[in-house]
Amino acid sequence: MDRRRLHSLQIVLRRTCEEKMIHLLILVACTVGVVHSRSTSGSSTDPFALPDGMLIGAGVSAFQTEGAWNVSGKAESAADHVLHLGRLSSMGFGDPHGHDVAANSYYRYKEDIAMAKELKLSMYRFSISWPRVLPDTNAANPNREGVQYYHDLIDEILRNNMTPLATLYHFDHPQILEDQFKGWQGEEMVAKFTEYARFVFNQYAGKVKLWVTVNEPNVYCIYFPNLYKVSGIYSDSDV
DSSP states (O other), X not given: OOHHHHHHHHHHHHHHHHHHHHHHHHHHHHHHXXXXXXXXXXXXXXXXXXXXXXXXXXXXXIXXXXXXXXXXXXOOBHHHHHHHTTOOGGGTOOOTTTTTTTTOHHHHHHHHHHHHHHTTOSEEEEEXXXXXXXXXXXXXXXXXXXXXXXXHHHHHHHHTTOEEEEEEESSOXXXXXXXXXXXXXXXXXXXXXXXXXXXXXXXXXXXXXXXXXXXXXXXXXXXXXXXXXXXXXXOGGGO
């Protein structure tokens, strides 16, 4: 692994370690609860038995790992835009272009999936970049390269005998929706998200059976509006 990719992966891991620890604690708590339930119900003779069909995996997100922020027809996302302004050093974003390449997974996703397989994971979670598949938000005018990328990604996950879990939205709606009505601040976002979700389901639901709608909605309600405020995009009345 070259130094640049290792450094990018270290940045991703450092920024998300707290989030992943919380997820791990939730997983442990849920597992303990299931084990306790099974052991007390008498359905298993092993008090530490895990439920049949339990999936253990890892997750990535388009914005945090793909890179390729403006290639192959992808439009600028709201997250791209706020970071590129370069006004968030006080919040830990010293490099406004650190995510432009990130872990370079857009080009190296097969290596990522191979590593997941080597870890003997049974599930691989990823997110779909809204501005990569619908750069102008119009479902009648998709970006064919972006759409095909996720088909290739899903096929590779399945080829490696893992279950794909897709996240519809992980912080990266198209910037043009911010320009038009401030994204999630506007009621128009409901119709646009419905259009996007319907398009994505029609494309990938035949291969993907497990879905997450919005990643950490509480973070988007609290943390991201503050980013926009610090960057001078939002006013006090917006948050």
